Structure formats: C-alpha cells, structure tokens
Amino acid sequence: MAPAASINVLPESDTSAFTVPGRLTIQSVAKRRAAEGRLVAGVAALADVERFKGRTSHLHKAKARRWDHRFSTESNTRLPSSLKGAARYLKNEGMISLGGGLPSSRYFPFEQLSARVPDAGHFDGPSRCSTLHAGKNDLAEGKSDFDISTAFNYGQGYGAAQFLRWIIEHTEIVHSPPYQDWSCIMTIGSTSAIDMGLRMFCERGDWILSEEFTFPTAVEAAAPMGIRVAGVKMDEGGLLPSALDEVLTNWDVYARCGPKPFVLYTVPTGQNPTGSTQSAQRRREIYAVARKHDLIIMEDEPYYFLQMQPYTGPDASPIPPPSSHQEFLDSLVPSYLSMDTDGRVMRLDSFSKVIAPGARVGWITASEQIVDRYRQHADVSTQGPSGMSQLLMYKLLEEQWGHTGYLDWLLHIRMEYTERRDVLLDACESYVPREIVSWVPPMAGMFHWFKVDYRKHPAYPRKSRADIEEEIFHAIIGHGTLLMKGSWFSPDGQGEGDDMYFRATYAATPLEDIQEGVRRLGEAFREVFAIDSVVQGNGNGIAAVQMKALETGLANIHVNGYINGHANGQAKDFGTGYTSGYGNGYSNGGHFDGYTNGHTNGYLSAMA
Amino acid sequence: MAPAASINVLPESDTSAFTVPGRLTIQSVAKRRAAEGRLVAGVAALADVERFKGRTSHLHKAKARRWDHRFSTESNTRLPSSLKGAARYLKNEGMISLGGGLPSSRYFPFEQLSARVPDAGHFDGPSRCSTLHAGKNDLAEGKSDFDISTAFNYGQGYGAAQFLRWIIEHTEIVHSPPYQDWSCIMTIGSTSAIDMGLRMFCERGDWILSEEFTFPTAVEAAAPMGIRVAGVKMDEGGLLPSALDEVLTNWDVYARCGPKPFVLYTVPTGQNPTGSTQSAQRRREIYAVARKHDLIIMEDEPYYFLQMQPYTGPDASPIPPPSSHQEFLDSLVPSYLSMDTDGRVMRLDSFSKVIAPGARVGWITASEQIVDRYRQHADVSTQGPSGMSQLLMYKLLEEQWGHTGYLDWLLHIRMEYTERRDVLLDACESYVPREIVSWVPPMAGMFHWFKVDYRKHPAYPRKSRADIEEEIFHAIIGHGTLLMKGSWFSPDGQGEGDDMYFRATYAATPLEDIQEGVRRLGEAFREVFAIDSVVQGNGNGIAAVQMKALETGLANIHVNGYINGHANGQAKDFGTGYTSGYGNGYSNGGHFDGYTNGHTNGYLSAMA
CATH class of the missing domain: 3.40.640.10 (Type I PLP-dependent aspartate aminotransferase-like (Major domain))
Structure with missing residues (x-):
C-alpha cells in the first residue's frame, strides 16, 4: 500500500x-405501516419480513441468484429446528401450549425498565433528555408493541419482530437493495x-x-x-x-x-x-x-x-454539515x-x-x-x-427517535468524529516528523494510518524491518502513548521490503489527550530516527546529559536530535526491549560507542 | 426407556x-472480598479470576488434568487475539491510548438505566419493589463499581470482571469444585x-x-x-x-x-x-x-x-420448604x-x-x-x-439481592414450580387414561414425560409406530393442546418396537390452562385409542350422532368412548392428516365401516 x-x-x-x-423515504415507511396494520407479535413470534418490506414494494425487481454452489458442507447439512417448527401450531386460536419450554414472565424479576436518553434534535446544545419506560405487560395492556414479557423471554434466531421491522425499514431507507428477495x-x-x-x-x-x-x-x-x-x-x-x-x-x-x-x-x-x-x-x-x-x-x-466532513486542514474553515436528511444520505458513499x-x-x-x-x-x-x-x-x-438490549434499542430507535431522530443522531456522530479526526490531524501536522512519517486524512471511521519510512532508521539495513517496528512500538509506549503495529493487521505477515505502518485511533480519547498523545509519538519517532526535535525541552536536561557525556569521555557524541529528544525527560520510561535496539542503532552511526563500551552512567544508561 | x-x-x-x-459460605465471601480490597475495573478490564476465587483458597487441591489430547484441530490452532493482548499496556500509568478502536461513552445515547425489581424476602407476599439505577459515569463518580460507560462498551470474552466475580462466588457457594484451577x-x-x-x-x-x-x-x-x-x-x-x-x-x-x-x-x-x-x-x-x-x-x-419439593399426590399435604439456605443447598442433588x-x-x-x-x-x-x-x-x-444484560443482572444480583437474596429467589422459584408441576400431575390423575399412558412425577425441571402404550391402538400393528405418533400429535392439537412428540428428542430416530413418548411442560401456562390442557389431551388419547371417556359430554351430541348413525344404516357402530369422545364438539378441528389415520384405525376394529364405505354424513365426516 x-x-x-x-x-x-x-x-x-x-x-x-x-x-x-x-x-425509501421516511414518509413512505409511515404509509406502508398504516397499510399493513398494527404489528402484534408476542413471545417468540415469527416475523413477517415480507410485510415489513411492503408486500408489493419489490416485486418489480429480479430475484437474487441462488448460492447452492457456494455453501459449505456444514451449511448444506443444516436442518430447521424441529422445536421451533412446532411453534407454528401456536397460531391456532385457543391453543393451550404444553409444548415449548418457555418460562413464564411471572418469574422474570424485572417489573419495569427505564432509560434516560437524549432527545432527538437536542444532541448538540445543552442536553435535554427523556425517560423511556418499558413495563412487564405493556403489550397486553395496550401501552406498547413490545414489553418485558416478550423481550426477556426466548425469541427467534432473527430477533424480535418489533425491532426487526425497524431494522428492515432503516436498511431500505439507506441502501434500497436492488433485488427482490433481500x-x-x-x-x-x-x-x-x-x-x-x-x-x-x-x-x-x-x-x-x-x-x-x-x-x-x-x-x-x-x-x-x-x-x-x-x-x-x-x-x-x-x-x-x-x-x-x-x-x-x-x-x-x-x-x-x-x-x-x-x-x-x-x-x-x-x-x-x-x-x-x-x-x-x-x-x-x-x-x-x-x-x-x-x-x-x-x-x-x-x-x-x-463518514465525516472533508478535512480542510488546520487553518481552513470547516465545511457546513448536510442541511437535510436527504443531503446527508446522498453524502454517503453508496454501499455494495x-x-x-x-x-x-x-x-x-x-x-x-x-x-x-x-x-x-x-x-x-x-x-x-x-x-x-x-x-x-x-x-x-x-x-x-439479548432481549434486554433489543428492548432498550427498540424504545430508543422505534418509539423515541424514529427513523428521523436516528438520522439526526448519525449526523451528530458524524460531526463529532469530524472534530476528533481534525484534532488528531492538526496535531500530526504540528508534531509528527514528515521526513519519516506520512499519512492520508481519513474520510471515515475511527482510524488513522501512519506510514513510516523505516529505511531512514539509523540502523537500517543492519536492523530488520520487524525489529525496527518493534523498537518504534516500544518507544511510543515508552513515551506514554499506545499505537497498534501495522503488521498485526497483515493477514500474510510482513517481511523485509514491505512498507511499515502504525494505526492510531481518535475514537475515544479526550481531545486534549489526542493532542498530547500525538506530541508524544512525534517525540518517539524523532528519538528513534535520531532527528531534530521541535520540542521545547528543558535545557538543563540537555546540558546535564552533554556534561555527563563529556565527563565520561564521550566527547564525540551526536547530540543533535538524539540528546534533544531525550531532554524531554521521557528516557526513564524506556523498557528493556528498547534498550538493546537503541544501543545498536546509535553505535551504527559511529558517533556513540558508550553503550557497547560500558561507559554508560546514570543518564546514559537510562537513555539506552 | x-x-x-x-x-x-x-x-x-x-x-x-x-x-x-x-x-463456601456467604459470610466467607464477604471476608474474602474485604481482604482482597475494592474491585476497580474499567472498560474492557481484565478479570483477576484468582483474586475472585481467593488467592490461597484452593492451593491445597490438586490441579486439573490436561486435555491436550482431547482438543480439536480448530481449538489447537487458536491463537490469542493480538489486539486484546495489546490491552496490557493500558495498565501503565498515564498511558494515552490511541490504540484500541473503542468508541467514547460520550456517544452512547443512554444516560441512565433504571429497573424495578422485587425486594428479596418479599417474593411470596404482596409485591414490594425497589428501583435500581445505573448512571453513565457511576464508576468515576464513586457511586457504583459498574456503570453504563463500562458495561455498554466493548468487553472481554469472559464478560465484565464485576459480574464475573459474583458468578465465581456463586459457583463456589453451590458447587465448591474439588480441584485447584477451576x-x-x-x-x-x-x-x-x-x-x-x-x-x-x-x-x-x-x-x-x-x-x-x-x-x-x-x-x-x-x-x-x-x-x-x-x-x-x-x-x-x-x-x-x-x-x-x-x-x-x-x-x-x-x-x-x-x-x-x-x-x-x-x-x-x-x-x-x-x-x-x-x-x-x-x-x-x-x-x-x-x-x-x-x-x-x-x-x-x-x-x-x-429442583422441586417431592410430589405427594392430589390429596396429601405438601412438604414444607427448606427452612434455611443451608438446608436448601443441601437439598439439591450434587452436581458433577x-x-x-x-x-x-x-x-x-x-x-x-x-x-x-x-x-x-x-x-x-x-x-x-x-x-x-x-x-x-x-x-x-x-x-x-450483552453489556446491557450484564449491567441489569449485576444491579439485581450483586447490588440489590446479593448471594443471600438470590438464594431466596431460587427457593421462591422452587416452590412456584412445585405448585405448577403438582397442578399438572393432579390433572393427569383426573383426566389421562392410565390404561394407555403412564408417567413418573418429575422432581426437577419444566418437563413431564408421558409414555404411551401405542400397541393398544386399535389399528396396531397394521399402522406403524410413527403413524400412530403422528396421529396422536395431531389429535391433541385437534383438541386444542400442543405437546411435543417424543421422537423429536431421539438423536438416532425411533423405530418400530421402541417406546412412544410425549413431552409436556408446566413452565409457563396459567394454572387453569394447565388443567384444561391436560383434560383436552386426555380426551384426545381416549378418542384415538377408542376407550371410554370420563368426560361429561353433552348428551344431545351423542344422541345426534347415534341417531345419524342409525339413519345411515350404521347400526353396529361402536358408540362407547368413541362417540362419547366426539360428543365434545372437537371434531371440527381435525386436520387433513388426522382424517385418513382415524378412518383406518376405526375400520380395523371391525365396528365401523362407515367411512370406507362412503356412508359418512355431516357428523361422521367431521369426526373422520
């Protein structure tokens, strides 16, 4: 890559x-529902997917191909569950089931479930919340189409009909699959x-x-x-x-x-x-x-x-968000x-x-x-x-937000991630040495991918690609930041000659920590690659190290960058794995044989 | 069997x-926890199982055998997840993670979760409930050891440490595994x-x-x-x-x-x-x-x-429940x-x-x-x-009930199931013909197992075991009850000569419906096996059928039982599958060739 x-x-x-x-538009969903009538689905009820899709909405499309030639032996020898099959007799009116081993909801020790959730349309400003309630017998009491009695009992493998309907509609709104029997x-x-x-x-x-x-x-x-x-x-x-x-x-x-x-x-x-x-x-x-x-x-x-707003750089003004649901949906890269x-x-x-x-x-x-x-x-x-999850999600997405509110939420998330990514990218521009590390601003997701020109490592090619990756990984940890090694993501493994990457995420870290984290990893890169630091270190540290170096006869030490980088007080964090790697790298440069010659002292051993 | x-x-x-x-006693759990100190476990934290088990509590026991010779190729080629492995660096103080792709809890649209649950010690009498609350940041705010931020995020494959601790303690209280490294x-x-x-x-x-x-x-x-x-x-x-x-x-x-x-x-x-x-x-x-x-x-x-109280029969007085937790635990059959x-x-x-x-x-x-x-x-x-499930279960079992309250609940469930089973068994004594059907009172679980002497079927052996089973299954459905066929539970399939069974459950059906359901299935058995009914039918129905039979020249019809059973007005429910089976069975008895001779009329065709 x-x-x-x-x-x-x-x-x-x-x-x-x-x-x-x-x-499909959200308005059409409402019409379809009205035409199909109220959904009544009790414990482990079968879901009528055709009804949720609108019985006649997809008949003009061709059917999907058959995949019999693609299924595994395992899949081809699966039979439907005989017990779940017997459930079809439960549709008979007045039927008393002594059949299925479903416990009674009387013995579910949950009488009511409540959740405080943000109100749609108020995600950005001061928080405004509503409390949603699910009772045990809301379905029987006509208060809701889904309740604890139903959600907390056994269900079908595809989930509860109530929530599946919402999912099917959402899928059609966003993707509109172009064949009939999806x-x-x-x-x-x-x-x-x-x-x-x-x-x-x-x-x-x-x-x-x-x-x-x-x-x-x-x-x-x-x-x-x-x-x-x-x-x-x-x-x-x-x-x-x-x-x-x-x-x-x-x-x-x-x-x-x-x-x-x-x-x-x-x-x-x-x-x-x-x-x-x-x-x-x-x-x-x-x-x-x-x-x-x-x-x-x-x-x-x-x-x-x-998917986020385009990245415009540290000083440019941000691009305004989509102004309507339609514009938002149209801004999304179409799915397969x-x-x-x-x-x-x-x-x-x-x-x-x-x-x-x-x-x-x-x-x-x-x-x-x-x-x-x-x-x-x-x-x-x-x-x-989990029925507990399904009930909470249903209360939020179906009863509280609806399709409209959910799109609002997704738009809100889009803008939040845009901000997070921008903080990371801006910090990268400030702190990460472009001589060694390059990147492309991500337009979606949680991840930022650093490409590292490891051939510029002082010890390359004596030191292997894998060892340099390991050295960088630990150097970054030593500086107090965790990135993921690119090679962990390679299904074939990586070898000499392949490019080197590290993965960062901006998903969860507080914004100020993103900046500090990037500053630290920038330092780590500088240190490992022995390049000039832009960091405003404490001059005393540098001076002390330089003095120590002189004292111990290491007058020809290569101070630029290396010592500057160290002056940041991070040296004490270096782990064992890092020690040997660094000693090698440096002596390769010909400037510093202190480590291998046993001339290390307090400061320098800490550095090594 | x-x-x-x-x-x-x-x-x-x-x-x-x-x-x-x-x-292990519940008192000892409290001491162990006090000695081990407070559990602090954030997002996707690793669980210290040894600590939950008590570090020194099991050292006197021998270790489990190794099962390397028993694992499949699939299991033997599993490697630990590399990404989950990197989580160990997060323990370093001050570490900023740009590593794991965990979303921020800021974007979980649930600020608080509440649940109304019954109070321990008040399961039997008039319901008394408490409301449990889980906030988003209870852990950081010192309000609880588990919260929405933690439970709703990614976790480890074994579940959240907080709830796993409770499970481990419960397991030790009940089973006390006799080897060290469980x-x-x-x-x-x-x-x-x-x-x-x-x-x-x-x-x-x-x-x-x-x-x-x-x-x-x-x-x-x-x-x-x-x-x-x-x-x-x-x-x-x-x-x-x-x-x-x-x-x-x-x-x-x-x-x-x-x-x-x-x-x-x-x-x-x-x-x-x-x-x-x-x-x-x-x-x-x-x-x-x-x-x-x-x-x-x-x-x-x-x-x-x-596990229930012993069954004492319809008229005997019930055996009092265990009077203490110790007595309750001792009443349980020991586990493997x-x-x-x-x-x-x-x-x-x-x-x-x-x-x-x-x-x-x-x-x-x-x-x-x-x-x-x-x-x-x-x-x-x-x-x-599901973290939503885990959080609700934790709130109930750890924070509200504790181990003591949970044992109270289990005892409550025991007595409830005892009552349900007894209603079913009493109804069986009243309604199910012992000439054909036998059973053993279950002492645990949800299921009652009827053994059917199918060799007494009028059409046996001309009619196969499988056909008789199918006939009975549909006859019971025809009478408005659903049982499960025994052969569905046979891994090898069943053949001629094997015994015949049907499974009933008393888990969920309202008590009065259990009685009615059993009455119906008793009727169905009587009908299929052409034996005397104890059912108080409407004499008019019988008379009408008898009269019709006479009118159509079927004077030698075997009215006892068969016609009585039919007089109950259930015949109209019979499905197509049932029809042919029944016609055969009856003509075999030699008493009724109406169906095969084409002499059927309104009533009789309905019966067939």
Whole structure:
C-alpha cells in the first residue's frame, strides 16, 4: 500500500457517480405501516419480513441468484429446528401450549425498565433528555408493541419482530437493495457474523480474500477453521480492483495449496486499520470483478455512518454539515448492497460504533437464501441478540427517535468524529516528523494510518524491518502513548521490503489527550530516527546529559536530535526491549560507542 | 426407556449419600472480598479470576488434568487475539491510548438505566419493589463499581470482571469444585456454549454420547459439524451407567464409522425431555465410567435450580420448604462439578430458567485450560454477553439481592414450580387414561414425560409406530393442546418396537390452562385409542350422532368412548392428516365401516 502524501478523498466526488436509486423515504415507511396494520407479535413470534418490506414494494425487481454452489458442507447439512417448527401450531386460536419450554414472565424479576436518553434534535446544545419506560405487560395492556414479557423471554434466531421491522425499514431507507428477495436478520455483533459467515461458505483448506491489511479478528476467526486469508493490494482509496482481478485470474491452486477463493471480506468504509474508504467508482469496479469471478462479498460496515466532513486542514474553515436528511444520505458513499443486483453481498451492519458496543446487536442483509442459512445456524447457537438490549434499542430507535431522530443522531456522530479526526490531524501536522512519517486524512471511521519510512532508521539495513517496528512500538509506549503495529493487521505477515505502518485511533480519547498523545509519538519517532526535535525541552536536561557525556569521555557524541529528544525527560520510561535496539542503532552511526563500551552512567544508561 | 408406573424419586434420598464438601459460605465471601480490597475495573478490564476465587483458597487441591489430547484441530490452532493482548499496556500509568478502536461513552445515547425489581424476602407476599439505577459515569463518580460507560462498551470474552466475580462466588457457594484451577467464563447462553464446546472437542466424523432422548438443539448443532450423537439407555433415574460403560467398551469403530467417543453430553437434572434427574449415587457411578473411559462430561444444567419439593399426590399435604439456605443447598442433588476431582467436567449454567432467557447470559465452569480455549473462541466470535444484560443482572444480583437474596429467589422459584408441576400431575390423575399412558412425577425441571402404550391402538400393528405418533400429535392439537412428540428428542430416530413418548411442560401456562390442557389431551388419547371417556359430554351430541348413525344404516357402530369422545364438539378441528389415520384405525376394529364405505354424513365426516 502506497498512500499519496496528502490526498483529500472528498465524499462529494465519490458519490456523484452514483445515487442509491428508489430510496425509501421516511414518509413512505409511515404509509406502508398504516397499510399493513398494527404489528402484534408476542413471545417468540415469527416475523413477517415480507410485510415489513411492503408486500408489493419489490416485486418489480429480479430475484437474487441462488448460492447452492457456494455453501459449505456444514451449511448444506443444516436442518430447521424441529422445536421451533412446532411453534407454528401456536397460531391456532385457543391453543393451550404444553409444548415449548418457555418460562413464564411471572418469574422474570424485572417489573419495569427505564432509560434516560437524549432527545432527538437536542444532541448538540445543552442536553435535554427523556425517560423511556418499558413495563412487564405493556403489550397486553395496550401501552406498547413490545414489553418485558416478550423481550426477556426466548425469541427467534432473527430477533424480535418489533425491532426487526425497524431494522428492515432503516436498511431500505439507506441502501434500497436492488433485488427482490433481500432480507435481514439480527446478529449478536459483526464479529459473530464473520465467524458464522465463514462457516457458511468455507471449508478447511479454503482461502478467502481481504484487503492487504485487515481486521485481525477476521483472520484469527478464520485460521482455526483452516481458512487462510490472502491480502489484496490497496492504495489510499482502499482495495484495488485490478489487484483483485489479478489474484483471482492467476490463482495457482498448487502453489496456494487451496482452491480459488470466492469470498471477499472487505471493510469498504473507514477501513480497519488503514482508514481508507472505497469510492463509489471503486466499488462498482470491485463489484464487476466479483461478478466476473462469481464472488460472495462479505461487506463489513461498522464504520459506515462514521463518514465525516472533508478535512480542510488546520487553518481552513470547516465545511457546513448536510442541511437535510436527504443531503446527508446522498453524502454517503453508496454501499455494495445498494448496487447488488445479484444478491451476492452479505452486508454486516453494527450498532457498536453509533449506539454502543455493549448492546451486542447488529444485523446482516443478504438474499433470503443466505439469511435463512444464517438463521438456521443462529437458532442452534447464538440465538437472537439479548432481549434486554433489543428492548432498550427498540424504545430508543422505534418509539423515541424514529427513523428521523436516528438520522439526526448519525449526523451528530458524524460531526463529532469530524472534530476528533481534525484534532488528531492538526496535531500530526504540528508534531509528527514528515521526513519519516506520512499519512492520508481519513474520510471515515475511527482510524488513522501512519506510514513510516523505516529505511531512514539509523540502523537500517543492519536492523530488520520487524525489529525496527518493534523498537518504534516500544518507544511510543515508552513515551506514554499506545499505537497498534501495522503488521498485526497483515493477514500474510510482513517481511523485509514491505512498507511499515502504525494505526492510531481518535475514537475515544479526550481531545486534549489526542493532542498530547500525538506530541508524544512525534517525540518517539524523532528519538528513534535520531532527528531534530521541535520540542521545547528543558535545557538543563540537555546540558546535564552533554556534561555527563563529556565527563565520561564521550566527547564525540551526536547530540543533535538524539540528546534533544531525550531532554524531554521521557528516557526513564524506556523498557528493556528498547534498550538493546537503541544501543545498536546509535553505535551504527559511529558517533556513540558508550553503550557497547560500558561507559554508560546514570543518564546514559537510562537513555539506552 | 422404561419408567416404572409411579415412582417418586425423592430429593432427600438422593443427596444423603453426598454433601458438597467445603462449601463456601456467604459470610466467607464477604471476608474474602474485604481482604482482597475494592474491585476497580474499567472498560474492557481484565478479570483477576484468582483474586475472585481467593488467592490461597484452593492451593491445597490438586490441579486439573490436561486435555491436550482431547482438543480439536480448530481449538489447537487458536491463537490469542493480538489486539486484546495489546490491552496490557493500558495498565501503565498515564498511558494515552490511541490504540484500541473503542468508541467514547460520550456517544452512547443512554444516560441512565433504571429497573424495578422485587425486594428479596418479599417474593411470596404482596409485591414490594425497589428501583435500581445505573448512571453513565457511576464508576468515576464513586457511586457504583459498574456503570453504563463500562458495561455498554466493548468487553472481554469472559464478560465484565464485576459480574464475573459474583458468578465465581456463586459457583463456589453451590458447587465448591474439588480441584485447584477451576475457572468460569460467561456465555451468551448454553445453546451457544454447546456449539462452541462441540467445536472445541470434536472433529467431523466424531460421535458424542447423550441420553437416548435429549435436547434436539444439541443434536441439530452437532449434525452440520459432522458430529453424530449416540443415545445411551436411560431409566426413570436418567442415564444408565452400565449402558454408558457398555456402549464405550463395545464401541465398534467400523460399524459406527467413527472413533470411540469421549464427550458425554448430559442434562442430569430435570432432563429435557424426560424430566428425569440423576441421583447423587447415579452421578458418582457415571463419573466413575467417565474416568474409566477418559470422558469429558458436558454437564448442561439449565434446570438445576428447578429442583422441586417431592410430589405427594392430589390429596396429601405438601412438604414444607427448606427452612434455611443451608438446608436448601443441601437439598439439591450434587452436581458433577462438585465431584469433579479431575477437572473433566465442563458445566453449563444458565440464567434463562431462573431470571430470564432474554438476558442471553450464562456461564461455564471448567478447568482453566478449557476455559482459556473457550475464551479464545469467544474473543473472535460471540464476545461476552450483552453489556446491557450484564449491567441489569449485576444491579439485581450483586447490588440489590446479593448471594443471600438470590438464594431466596431460587427457593421462591422452587416452590412456584412445585405448585405448577403438582397442578399438572393432579390433572393427569383426573383426566389421562392410565390404561394407555403412564408417567413418573418429575422432581426437577419444566418437563413431564408421558409414555404411551401405542400397541393398544386399535389399528396396531397394521399402522406403524410413527403413524400412530403422528396421529396422536395431531389429535391433541385437534383438541386444542400442543405437546411435543417424543421422537423429536431421539438423536438416532425411533423405530418400530421402541417406546412412544410425549413431552409436556408446566413452565409457563396459567394454572387453569394447565388443567384444561391436560383434560383436552386426555380426551384426545381416549378418542384415538377408542376407550371410554370420563368426560361429561353433552348428551344431545351423542344422541345426534347415534341417531345419524342409525339413519345411515350404521347400526353396529361402536358408540362407547368413541362417540362419547366426539360428543365434545372437537371434531371440527381435525386436520387433513388426522382424517385418513382415524378412518383406518376405526375400520380395523371391525365396528365401523362407515367411512370406507362412503356412508359418512355431516357428523361422521367431521369426526373422520
């Protein structure tokens, strides 16, 4: 991956080529609901997905392709749950069930649940909150369509009908899938969905494809299943369609010891770890390659709504936010789902980054056939998400905010992340040495990706790429900041000659800590690469070290940068791993053999 | 399985042979906590299990055996998550993390969570409730050890330290595992734990062992993994140790096309579907067989705390409940975990039956090695349970009830289930024909298991066992009650010559509906088996049918029982499947050729 020095990938230019066609409006949702009548769904009720989609709304579209040739043995030998099947008799009027082993809600020791949540339209100013209530028997008492009795009991693998309806509508509003028989099922989080998706499509010995740097959990989930991950080259705009085509076209089953892959795992927006976002055009090209090679696209999109305003630099004035929901939706890079005429996309959505990870609620959207396979697995493993989570989310998203309020919230989050990213980028401009480190401003997600020109390390090439990465990692920790090593994100591992990266996040750290954290890592880079520091250190420290150096006969010490960097008082934090690395590096420069000659003293041993 | 006609398996006699040794007391928990100091655990904090167990409390015990020879390829190739590993650097004081992609709690749109729960000690009388509150920053503000900021963010695979501590203490209070390095990890429910446990131990082509009737979800989870389930004979006291030993000793790898199994999946208490409970003596014998053949015991115990008072019959006075926590704990059949000196038991606990299934929270207890493997899988798939659930459960169980109040609650549940079961059993005595149907009063769980002497069916043996089962199933539905077919619970399938069963539950149905449901199924049995009805039908109905029968020349119709049963007005509910079955059955008796001869009329066709 070779990021250009500083390219702003503007969302405007990305979406101009493509607008999600026939997008459902929030007004149309209201009409559809009115036409379909009130939703009545009790304990473990089956969800009528067709009704939630509007019975006739999608009949003009072609059906998804069938994926029988793509399912694994595990998936192909799944049968529907016999016990869940018996639930269909419960529809008979007056039926007394002595059948299912569902406990009585009398024995749920929760009578009422309440949550204080911010009011839609008041996210930015002084906080204004409302309190939502869910009672035990709200459904029977006509107070709500969902309650503790229902949510806290067993449910179906796809989650509760009440909340699934909202999810289906939201999905249609945002993505408007262009084929007829798309469907949604809740997940207990996208991490689990990756695990279950891999088991659905892959056999031991298979390969899947991903970006050349990718979410390590996906790789770590795949490896024990005997599934290997082949990284595909990227640039600053994400996965390269030509590289994808090339890998597939020239796949050598003997060299790879495995069949040609047909699952592409991709994080198209605010990719983890690179922060890159595929443009609409890029997605269309990749989708064309997917059609050519008949791929399933596993579109993992936790950061989709963390698309931000364009970065304008430290001194420019910010670009105003979208002025309407329509403008907001149009500003989003279109998803693979929105262009998926074949039904070959399994899209993973998550509330983790925009509501709360602890909810453990997400959903997938895919063809009915894929969703059915997923549900059959969920019914005998994860089951649906926590009913406590579903009830709280339903109260917030369906009853309190509605689709409108949720879009307001997403817009609010967009602006908050924009501010966080800008603080990080501004700090980078101030503190991080451009001679060594380069980056592209991310336009989405939580991550910033530093490229490090490690060949400028004083000890290169005597010291290996991996050792230099380790040295930098610990130097940054020594300075009191934690970044993630780029090599952790490489599914194939990295070797000599590959580029070096570090991942930073601006998601959670307080703004002032982001600045300080970047200042520290800038220092660490300066120190490791022995370059001039811009830091206003304490002159006494420098003088003391210089004096000590003179005392111990190290008159020819290379003081610029190195000693300046040290003068910041961070030396005491250096760990053991760092010690040897640094000693080597320096002596290589020919300026300082104090360490190897045993001339170290208080200050200098601390430095080493 | 051959249940004796009516054996009361009394809990007293079961536990007299065994008392869980060295049981931790609630007072000792308090002392241990005081000695270990306050628990401070922020977002995704690591849990110090040793501390929760009491650092020196278990050192006198031997360590668990190692299970390296039992783990699957999948489990053996799992590596720890690299990203979760980097979290250890966050312990460094003053560290600014730009590392982990955790969102800021500022963007969780929940400021406060409240729940109204019943007060401990007031479960039986008029309801008295308290309201529990969880704020966003209670931890930082010193109001609580757990809060929204922590619970709603990402966490570790074993769940939040705060709640895990409570679970570990509870486990020790109840089971006191007799080896040193036991550990606990939360699950998202036992169904998921079964799925993950099977993947941990088994390869495609393997067999596992279970009761001859078992939880279908376990079988349905195993089958797509290529894992087959061999049923082991039971009696009214559950799995037979001799049968287990016999299956293992004589395992024929060629006939079975698979290696000798080493995983026993068992539900020892209130087994699903049979309702049987293994006595302490039975468990010790099975554990001895497990040692002999080096088995892993997957002890699935959702119904452990649904152990009830002995059934004394319709007219006897009830036995008073345990008068103290100690007496209550001593009344429980000891678990496999409590006798597991080898660490070969993976125990699955669940809150689903005693708090709420929708929580999707359970836990496993096993040797540290097994728990570590489980966690490594959870870290890249399910992750921990919903933080929303964990926070609510923590507020209730840790802060409101404590261990004492929870035992009070479990005792309350015990008495409630006792009442439910007794209503069902009393109704069975009144309505279910003993000539055809027999049963053993369950002493634990949710389920009642009817054995049906299908050889007394008028059409037997011309009509197959499977067809008679189907006929009865639909006849019961036709009468407005739903039972589950026994054959659904047979992992091997059932054939001619095997006994026939139906499963009923008394868990959730209102008491009056339990009675009515049993009355209906009694009717259905009478009808199918053409025996005298005790039902007080409407004489007009009978007369009308008799008259019609005479009118159409069917003078030799066998009116007793058959016509009486029909006179109840249920005939119109019969489905299509039922029709042919019934016509056959009756004409076999030689009394009624109306249907086959085309002599049916309004009433009679409805009956058929």
